Amino acid sequence: MADMSLKKHEMAVQPPEIRNKNFDEVALGYTEEQAMAEAKRCLNCKNKPCTTKCPVAIDIPAFIQMVAQGDFEQAYKIISSSSSLPAVCGRVCPQERQCESKCVRAVKGEPVAIGRLERFVADRHNQSCTEDPTIPEPNGYKVAVVGAGPAGLTAAGDLAKKGYAVTVLEALHTAGGVLVYGIPEFRLPKAIVKKEIDSLKKLGVDIRTNMVVGRISSVDELLQEYDAVFIGTGAGLPRFMGIPGESLCGVYSANEFLTRINLMKAYEPNSDTPIIRPRRAAIVGGGNVAMDAARCAKRLGADEVYVIYRRSEQEMPARREEVEHAKEEGIIFKMLTNPVEILEGENKTVRGIRCVSMELGEPDASGRRSPVEIKDSAFDIELDCVIMAIGTSPNPLIRTTTEGLECDKRGCIVTLEDGVTTTKSGVYAGGDAVTGAATVILAMGAGKSAAAAIDKYIKDNK
């Protein structure tokens, strides 16, 4: 008999007043008892509506049944047959817009906590499992993967399991892409990412860091050495608003601010990488990156941290849990507010930001009601740091150095209907490099599709 309680079982978290001063993980995960109890809320629907909204089509009810029965390892096997980074996705997927949005239990009450259960299963496996995976028989073909982010790592894992010799070329000194430079430690501990990467290495994947493809070698050069190339270079180029004052000292792109903190560990005393520790900071934007930057600024010791977003909270693209956590931690939300100028203080520093108030008008192309400026509504907020988190676009490095690789006017790589086959023979792409900035799980889905397409391409051309 299913547990018919209307609410999810609570997951323990660090108290807000303590966690907003440290970088340790906020959410602490379920215990075995909590997980089994939550799993019993699942009705095990025959038509599996939750699975239809999962970009990698995990058999969600099947794994949850295993959790309910206490067979956690079997639950892990079910998840990992579809997802290569379960410990990551359980933490960073926007479940409320995917699997959990279709949960029948949500018709009356809260959905089953699918994300928390996925996280529990993956963490439990990682703690208890010590056996190395069996390395598959090599099939004699070589594939190069450009970029060690979610898309590239997923493609690499799937291809390695099929027997391909996979080399991953990563521009930074650490593999992981946005999982290491973007998402903070308190939301996704780097030890988890490292573990996932280590398990790829155990599968025989060769990860080469410090390799900037487009400079050290071109995609064409890679095609001479490899049977196919996958491009998963993400959307790393930060956007700015184009308002006065964006070049002042104290204005960061969210990418720079987060990279200094997450990849370079600038908050640790023994790191050589400097960072401004703001007293009063504003983050412009309403996505997960904005939430991450705001919560990092707070943890660096800022007294006041604002999130400035031009639409209302309802339209914010950030994951619901992150918004709630940010509020609990004391982040101040300035909704329906748009910056028009960053105000200059002494010596080209920031002394504040000038904003106007907005109201919601007619729905725009995205289907969201578009913000319209309210006349004579300008006001200033006193600040010493502004962080721009208004989106990113794909890096031009590959596009400008690869002939025959078609890109659209936003700079995204053009693909066939399958979403991964590019206009250049033998070259596949996926993730943010194709879609523009999106989510970890969508990039992983693309990595999976690309691995299948590459496998077919190579076998067909034998």
Next chain:
Amino acid sequence: MYLIKRKKELNSTVTLMDIYAPEIAKKARAGQFIILRVDDQGERIPLTVADYSPEEGTVTVIFQVVGTSTMKLNAKREGEYIEDFVGPLGRATKVDGFKRVAVVGGGVGCAIAYPVAKALSQNGVEVVSIVGFRSKELIILKDEFERVSNKYIVMTDDGSAGQKGLVTDALGALLEAGESFDEVIVIGPLVMMKFVSLLTKKYSVPTVASMNPIMVDGTGMCGGCRLTVGGKVRFACVDGPEFDAHQVDFDEAIKRGGMYREHEQHSRESCNLFKNN
């Protein structure tokens, strides 16, 4: 890990290192840069390629000891290793299609100016090199410059070598005397580049400045290296490092370059590596 194959002190604060990185050595061109990390806790620092040898598999960097990272790097010995070395990054200098070019270098900037002068000379361009230093003891790469330059002019602040004065004095004198250049390439401290740029603007000589702003990744990801060029935001790492000097907002670049000065001073005082010595 990357081997330091050779280390040579060029003067009291400037050091040359040949780093074994054969793949980069094969691809590097004058004007490009690399990013290195000395150790696991290290900062990513950009250094322009001072020379490269595909045969030896080495890339040469020349650096001035200014902060924690360059101090740590300078503490490494020949035969030891550094953690990370990535490149080549940025666009290469345009070194063909000219008849006569003036290469102006200031201080440690001469380390970057030299490979440019060398590449120009290899392309049959007549090179006039004007280099400036505070005093005689600080002069670097004298023989190298002389080898690749048709004319080599040394300026020192105190007159202890060459002529007493600034590089702008020497360049101004040549321009005033009616000498013509297809282009001036200037590499050195921001203030020097600003004044060279103001000078050549007066004479309408196309001028390129090699910018070396604060950077993290060097691939276009952080935007920390942004500059205002012709009123537009440009990233030095992917759009540069060279820009039309007449369009660069040097005053802004000077301020942005000082963003972490306090941090640098603090970390130099507290760096454990040097406390223990």
